[in-house]
Amino acid sequence: MSRPLFPDLPAPVAEAFAVLEQNGCAGYLVGGSVRDRLRGRQPADYDIAVSCEPQKTREIFSDYRCIETGLKHGTLTVVIGGMDLELTTFRKDCAYSDHRHPDEVLFTDDITADLARRDLTVNAMAYRPGEGLRDPFGGRADLRARLIRAVGDPACRFREDSLRILRALRFAAVLDFSVDEETAAAAVSLKGLLSYVSAERIFSELKKLLTGRGAGRILSAFRPVLETALPPLAGYTGAQYVAAAGAAGRMKDPAGAFAALLYFAGPADAEETCRALKTDHAFLKKVSFLCQNAPFTGDKGAALRLKGEVGSAFLCDLRAFCRAMEAPGEAVLTAALQSRLRCLRVRDLALNGRDLARMGFRGPGIGRAQTALLRAVTDGDCKNTPAALRRAAEAFENKEGSP
Ligand code: ATP
Ligand code: MG
Numbered sequence: 159m160s161r162p163l164f165p166d167l168p169a170p171v172a173e174a175f176a177v178l179e180q181n182g183c184a185g186y187l188v189g190g191s192v193r194d195r196l197r198g199r200q201p202a203d204y205d206i207a208v209s210c211e212p213q214k215t216r217e218i219f220s221d222y223r224c225i226e227t228g229l230k231h232g233t234l235t236v237v238i239g240g241m242d243l244e245l246t247t248f249r250k251d252c253a254y255s256d257h258r259h260p261d262e263v264l265f266t267d268d269i270t271a272d273l274a275r276r277d278l279t280v281n282a283m284a285y286r287p288g289e290g291l292r293d294p295f296g297g298r299a300d301l302r303a304r305l306i307r308a309v310g311d312p313a314c315r316f317r318e319d320s321l322r323i324l325r326a327l328r329f330a331a332v333l334d335f336s337v338d339e340e341t342a343a344a345a346v347s348l349k350g351l352l353s354y355v356s357a358e359r360i361f362s363e364l365k366k367l368l369t370g371r372g373a374g375r376i377l378s379a380f381r382p383v384l385e386t387a388l389p390p391l392a393g394y395t396g397a398q399y400v401a402a403a404g405a406a407g408r409m410k411d412p413a414g415a416f417a418a419l420l421y422f423a424g425p426a427d428a429e430e431t432c433r434a435l436k437t438d439h440a441f442l443k444k445v446s447f448l449c450q451n452a453p454f455t456g457d458k459g460a461a462l463r464l465k466g467e468v469g470s471a472f473l474c475d476l477r478a479f480c481r482a483m484e485a486p487g488e489a490v491l492t493a494a495l496q497s498r499l500r501c502l503r504v505r506d507l508a509l510n511g512r513d514l515a516r517m518g519f520r521g522p523g524i525g526r527a528q529t530a531l532l533r534a535v536t537d538g539d540c541k542n543t544p545a546a547l548r549r550a551a552e553a554f555e556n557k558e559g560s561p
Contacts, residue, residue, distance in 0.1 A: 205244050409478065499536065
């Protein structure tokens with residue numbers, strides 16, 4: 159007898175199955191957990207499809223804490239032993255008039271119908287303890303072949319819900335799989351339907367895609383789809399697109415990868431794209447900083463001042479970015495990151511504005527003197543001690559104009 163696929167189901171999951179069985183309902187693990195387990199990975203979460211209707215599920219689990227937010231769509235979250243488990247009634251497909259959402263939610267007691275409405279063969283398998291694997295669309299063979307393939311006719315499935323186009327590319331990038339030919343052709347020819355997908359969903363898929371192991375390859379192969387999601391890419395030359403896709407594939411964090419992809423559009427368009435996709439502010443800030451500061455052509459002093467301005471974390475990101483872009487800057491940024499110098503900002507100077515005023519500096523002359531002193535310290539020409547700074551300041555000729 160072959161080994162069970164899930165020999166070590168977490169206790170809360172096993173408990174949910176036991177409760178379902180006791181009540182005459184069938185439960186199946188579905189989606190990501192089955193896919194991950196077949197790849198020998200520990201699943202991140204366990205989604206369970208159940209044969210009973212939502213109200214029945216609610217009754218069966220009345221002794222447990224339940225969260226009913228998804229009940230309309232058939233999903234009940236049951237908290238067992240501190241674990242949130244999503245139990246979703248089997249659903250079958252119907253019409254999708256808006257290219258994004260089914261017109262209605264139709265329940266069924268047929269697990270195969272439930273699997274048929276899922277997006278990709280590798281996501282359309284179900285496992286029931288004691289029964290084994292249900293794999294009506296050859297997901298296991300596709301996993302072995304490292305292939306992303308739509309369930310059924312790819313064009314129909316993408317027309318129903320165009321988010322699936324991006325999901326297909328995302329899973330191909332994350333799992334580092336190829337995309338089946340017919341699925342790839344449908345993704346490209348129906349790319350225009352991405353206009354029906356919300357900015358937030360596009361961004362969330364892109365973010366995952368960009369940090370996938372196969373991101374560079376998928377970005378290179380699907381330029382028409384990427385251009386539709388990120389319009390500034392349409393203006394790239396072939397060489398720029400190849401460079402941007404390659405660099406994005408080498409970046410580990412999503413904002414860095416995003417910046418690499420949009421780099422040749424310039425900082426203003428990169429920021430505008432972030433705004434259009436409704437990214438969070440921290441993401442936009444990072445994309446904008448990277449696009450503005452690479453390549454880094456300053457010397458070590460300039461790198462130290464930038465470190466004072468933006469902090470080590472951003473400087474580290476910029477170094478990774480320059481490396482991925484094969485742009486200059488890596489060595490000097492490394493030197494600044496390793497430097498022990500603590501005086502990186504005007505406010506770190508051992509001589510403050512009042513000290514300078516006492517020395518006779520006036521008005522804008524004070525700020526200019528401070529900038530010049532910081533430059534001297536970070537360039538290694540002056541120590542950050544009151545005496546050394548005073549000596550340096552005395553050498554500045556104009557105490558009111560430029561130092
Ligand atoms: P992960 O959570 O690791 O990203 P997952 O496979 O669990 O992967 P989810 O987005 O959580 O992905 O979706 C759960 C399952 O629901 C999928 O495996 C798939 O079977 C189905 N699914 C999700 N979105 C769609 C969709 N747009 N069209 C059809 N089926 C979908
Ligand atoms: Mg999931």
